[in-house]
Amino acid sequence: MSQKTEISLEKQGDIMVFDIQKDVTALSDAIFSKAYQDADNQGTKKILLKFYEDAYINSGGIAILIQLLAKTRKNNQSICIVGLSEHFKKIFNMVGITKFAKIYTTMDDAMDDLAG
Amino acid sequence: MEQLFLCYIFKGLSESQFQLLSEITKEEHIPKGEVLIREDQKAEALFILKEGKVELLTSVNDSFELPIAILRNPGDCVGMSSFVAPYKYSLSARCVKDAQILIIKQTALEKLMQKDHKLGCIMMKNIAQHLLARLKETRQEMRIHFKTFFQSMHP
Numbered sequence: 001m002s003q004k005t006e007i008s009l010e011k012q013g014d015i016m017v018f019d020i021q022k023d024v025t026a027l028s029d030a031i032f033s034k035a036y037q038d039a040d041n042q043g044t045k046k047i048l049l050k051f052y053e054d055a056y057i058n059s060g061g062i063a064i065l066i067q068l069l070a071k072t073r074k075n076n077q078s079i080c081i082v083g084l085s086e087h088f089k090k091i092f093n094m095v096g097i098t099k100f101a102k103i104y105t106t107m108d109d110a111m112d113d114l115a116g
Numbered sequence: 117m118e119q120l121f122l123c124y125i126f127k128g129l130s131e132s133q134f135q136l137l138s139e140i141t142k143e144e145h146i147p148k149g150e151v152l153i154r155e156d157q158k159a160e161a162l163f164i165l166k167e168g169k170v171e172l173l174t175s176v177n178d179s180f181e182l183p184i185a186i187l188r189n190p191g192d193c194v195g196m197s198s199f200v201a202p203y204k205y206s207l208s209a210r211c212v213k214d215a216q217i218l219i220i221k222q223t224a225l226e227k228l229m230q231k232d233h234k235l236g237c238i239m240m241k242n243i244a245q246h247l248l249a250r251l252k253e254t255r256q257e258m259r260i261h262f263k264t265f266f267q268s269m270h271p
Contacts, residue, residue, distance in 0.1 A: 002185060023186075026257035056186045059174075060257035067264045074267075087212075094180050 002027075002056065007035040015114050016044040020051050026060025029067075036068055040075065046114045047072060050107070051083035062095055069100045082110040117141055119166045119218060122191025124246055128238045136232070140224035146170075146217050152194070152209040159197035159205045161221050166190055168215025174207045181208065196243055198222035 005028035006021040016039040024032075039047060049065075051057075057065070072079045079101045084092065089103055097103075104110035117138040120126055126137065143166065146152060152163055155175055163170075165187045172194055173181040184207055187194060194209045199222070229236030 026253050026260060029256060029260055056183070058184055059182045060253060060260065062182075063257055063260040063264070067260055067267075070264055070267060091183065 002058070004028075005031050007031055009035060009038060011042070012111065013115065014044075015046045015048055015111060016042070017048045017050055020049060020055065023055065024057040024061030024064060026058075026063065028061060029064055032064050032068060036071060040071075040077075045077050047077055047079045048107075048110050048114060049079065049081045049101070051081070051088075053083065053085055055083070055085075055088075057088055057091075062091070062097070065097060066095075069097065073100060078114055080104060080110045080114055082107055117143075117218065119164055119190045122189070123164050123193050124191070125162070125193060125196070125239055125242050127242050129235060133232065133235050136228055136235075137220070140220055140228060142219045144217050144219055146211045146215045148211050148214050150211050152211060152217070153205045153207075155205055155208045157205050159195060159203045159222065161219050162193060162195040162198055162225065163209070164191060164193045164218040164220070166216035166218055168211060168217075169213035170194065170209050170215055170217075171212045172207050172209050186212070196246075199225075199239070199243060 002025050003022040005024055008019045008021075010017045010019055018035055018039070049068075069079060071077075080103070081092070081097075081101050082104045084103060092098055092103060102110075102113060104113065120134060120137055120141065126134070129137070141164075146168070152170060153159075155173075167190065170187040170192075172184040172187070174184055176182050187209075194207075195205065197203060197205050203222070229239070
C-alpha cells in the first residue's frame, strides 16, 4: 500500500533542505536517520523538511518526525516544515509537532523564516 | 473487475477462481468524504479499490483520528476483519477522493471458501503474510517511540 520514502538533501545557503518524496512510515526510520546524520555531519544548524502534496504520513511516520524534532532540539538546530496538505497540517497541530517546528505553505516563507 | 487480480489477498488464484470471485463482486461509487467502514462495527465485507483514494484511520479520542494508511492503487483493499473472528473492523476508512469500490460480502465469500477449500487456503496464506508484514511495521513503530522516550528520559 505504501510507497517507499525517498529523501535527497540540498544545501541552500546555510539551510539544509530535506526533499521528502512518497510516504513516511515506520519503515522510513533508517532513511531519515541517515539523512539527518549526513546533515548533522555537515554542521547544519537550520533544517527544512519539504513534503509534497501527495505525501502520506502515517502514525509511524509521525513517530519518526517526533524523533527527528527531538534530535534537532537536543543539537540546537532550527527546523521548519513546508508542503503539507491541510489534512496533515491539522494532524501535526493536534499531535503537538507545531510546538517544535513551524509549518509554512510556501518555500519562500519557510526559507525567509529560517534565514531570519 | 481486473482490479481483483491486483489485490494481494487473491494472489495465486486461478482464472476459474477469479471468475467465481467476480460473480460475487459488486461495484459502487463512494463520494469523497463518505465513511466506508467504522472501527469496531461488525465486519461484513471486503472493499477493493478500483479508483480514487481511501484513508484508513484509527480513533485516538472523539476529536482525533490517527492516520494509518492510504489506499490509492487499484487492488488496495480494506476489510480483512470480515474473514477473522470477532468480525469487527479494526479501523475506519474514509474516501478522500471520489472512489469506485469493489465490494465482496463476507457471507458470499465464506460460501465460496467452503465450496473451494484451495481458494480459502490461498487467501488465508496471503492474509497471514500481509498481517506479519504489518506486525513487523508496528513493532518498528514501537521501537521508534521507545527510542524517543528513552532519549528524553536520559538526555
